[in-house]
Amino acid sequence: MIFLLSGEGPTDLGTTENGCFVPGPLCLLLDQLCGNKTVEKVYISKNELAEIELQKGEGKIRARGIKNVGRNRYFHRNAYALGKKAVQESKVHGSVVAILFRDSDGTHSSPSRQYQDKLDSIKNGFHDAQCEYGVAMLAKPTSEAWLLCALKNQYQGCARLEELPGNRESDRHPKKLLAEVLQNRTSAEELCELVQQGKLDGNRIDMPSFNQFRDDFYQVLEQLQKGETCHGES
Numbered sequence: 001m002i003f004l005l006s007g008e009g010p011t012d013l014g015t016t017e018n019g020c021f022v023p024g025p026l027c028l029l030l031d032q033l034c035g036n037k038t039v040e041k042v043y044i045s046k047n048e049l050a051e052i053e054l055q056k057g058e059g060k061i062r063a064r065g066i067k068n069v070g071r072n073r074y075f076h077r078n079a080y081a082l083g084k085k086a087v088q089e090s091k092v093h094g095s096v097v098a099i100l101f102r103d104s105d106g107t108h109s110s111p112s113r114q115y116q117d118k119l120d121s122i123k124n125g126f127h128d129a130q131c132e133y134g135v136a137m138l139a140k141p142t143s144e145a146w147l148l149c150a151l152k153n154q155y156q157g158c159a160r161l162e163e164l165p166g167n168r169e170s171d172r173h174p175k176k177l178l179a180e181v182l183q184n185r186t187s188a189e190e191l192c193e194l195v196q197q198g199k200l201d202g203n204r205i206d207m208p209s210f211n212q213f214r215d216d217f218y219q220v221l222e223q224l225q226k227g228e229t230c231h232g233e234s
Helices: 025-033 046-056 071-093 114-128 143-151 158-163 174-181 188-196 208-223
Strands: 002-006 014-017 020-023 040-043 096-103 134-139
Touching: 002 071, 014 040, 020 040, 025 143, 025 188, 025 208, 046 071, 071 096, 071 114, 071 134, 096 114, 096 208, 114 134, 134 143, 134 208, 143 158, 143 174, 143 208, 158 208
Parallel strands: 002 040, 002 096, 096 134
Antiparallel strands: 014 020
């Protein structure tokens, strides 16, 4: 089994350097959820997704309803491209799980359904790509809120962290609050060290957006054929 990943940058799922994948903290949380078993991972950057979109003709796919337009269309396009890539790779490598991470951002003035509409757009993108094993990893408002659940709230009362503003100009943006908690030690390497030290545990994070991802992730793994495990067997 292979995890085909696409994220925002090095401080979430990771990045590539000189052609090699460098995992980020959220990638290490994936490993935790798999019981720290070895899973091969392939990373697809935003630029690579854009190229796949052009090759696969995503622009010709009609949006599913009026809610899947504008910014939501961006999430659909990304999921469609990643899903198509996963389907292509599965013909060679067997089971491929596509995991698309994105921040939902948003502000207090954003419609209450904004997160759900973006989540639906990702899921519809995977569906339109005929990608059976696609997982939406959508943070509300950003991945830093998930990390704050452990590092600031000690895993208690974390749902309210999702009400933090997604506007980067706000003093209460999750990224700025995380920097305060960690005294600006928020590089990808430093965040990965916190996971490795057991100070960030994906099994203990309890907040709606992370629970949604984790439930969907486990559901996809359960859909795989009996006998397949996180060891990468197929």
